[in-house]
Amino acid sequence: xxxxxxxxxxxxxxxxxxxxxxxxxxxxxxxxxxxxxxxxxxxxxxxxxxxxxxxxxxxxxxxxxxxxxxxxxxxxxxxxxxxxxxxxxxxxxxxxxxxxxxxxxxxxxxxxxx
Amino acid sequence: xxxxxxxxxxxxxxxxxxxxxxxxxxxxxxxxxxxxxxxxxxxxxxxxxxxxxxxxxxxxxxxxxxxxxxxxxxxxxxxxxxxxxxxxxxxxxxxxxxxxxxxxxxxxxxx
Numbered sequence: 001x002x003x004x005x006x007x008x009x010x011x012x013x014x015x016x017x018x019x020x021x022x023x024x025x026x027x028x029x030x031x032x033x034x035x036x037x038x039x040x041x042x043x044x045x046x047x048x049x050x051x052x053x054x055x056x057x058x059x060x061x062x063x064x065x066x067x068x069x070x071x072x073x074x075x076x077x078x079x080x081x082x083x084x085x086x087x088x089x090x091x092x093x094x095x096x097x098x099x100x101x102x103x104x105x106x107x108x109x110x111x112x113x114x
Numbered sequence: 115x116x117x118x119x120x121x122x123x124x125x126x127x128x129x130x131x132x133x134x135x136x137x138x139x140x141x142x143x144x145x146x147x148x149x150x151x152x153x154x155x156x157x158x159x160x161x162x163x164x165x166x167x168x169x170x171x172x173x174x175x176x177x178x179x180x181x182x183x184x185x186x187x188x189x190x191x192x193x194x195x196x197x198x199x200x201x202x203x204x205x206x207x208x209x210x211x212x213x214x215x216x217x218x219x220x221x222x223x224x225x
Contacts, residue, residue, distance in 0.1 A: 004157075006157070034212055034213070036215075043199075043201075043215045043216060043217050043218060044152075044158070044215045045215075046212050046213075046214055049212055091155070093157045093158075095157075095158075095213070097211075097213075102148045102150075102160060102163060102203075102205070102213065103150075103158075103160070103213050104160070105157035105158045105159070106157050107156055107157050108155065108156060108157045110155065
């Protein structure tokens with residue numbers, strides 16, 4: 001399967017600031033990437049589908065103006081949490097569809113908004 | 115994608131086999147059964163997948179019933195590092211669409 005690198009692994013930011021999370025597919029050209037959010041003791045929830053060169057598709061209830069997704073190349077998708085608030089504190093995970101093995105996931109980003 | 119049902123939690127003794135069940139009674143003929151696991155504070159990790167035949171790799175074995183309505187993931191000699199949440203997902207192979215997770219089974223391997 002592919003190798004997916006996610007950065008940063010942890011970030012603490014002040015309420016009202018923005019945070020950018022990067023997801024890189026190191027050895028696979030990914031036309032589509034996916035962003036998930038996971039709250040403590042809960043399962044992964046799909047937030048949005050990131051499409052290279054076009055607008056992302058957001059799940060119902062996910063604010064597209066708050067969670068900005070950019071997929072400018074076949075190897076990089078970014079998720080920017082704008083005007084972050086404590087309730088945005090969560091574990092954010094990206095993934096790449098890699099064919100036979102289904103999906104390869106990044107290692108996740110732990111966001112804490114204080 | 116078909117829905118799956120898994121027990122919320124299971125315990126297993128170290129060095130014993132861990133058998134994790136999954137029900138997928140609405141699976142369609144061309145859907146595969148995938149298993150992933152998520153160790154605490156990490157991204158999910160692919161384990162194994164299969165269509166109708168039993169499969170084995172270096173991590174686990176997958177047993178799928180003849181009617182394909184259920185399956186069992188077997189970790190033959192569980193170690194403490196196998197403590198994780200295990201997700202059973204049914205989907206089309208080579209499907210570029212999103213993957214959605216259920217609640218999974220929280221496996222705790224005990225010494």
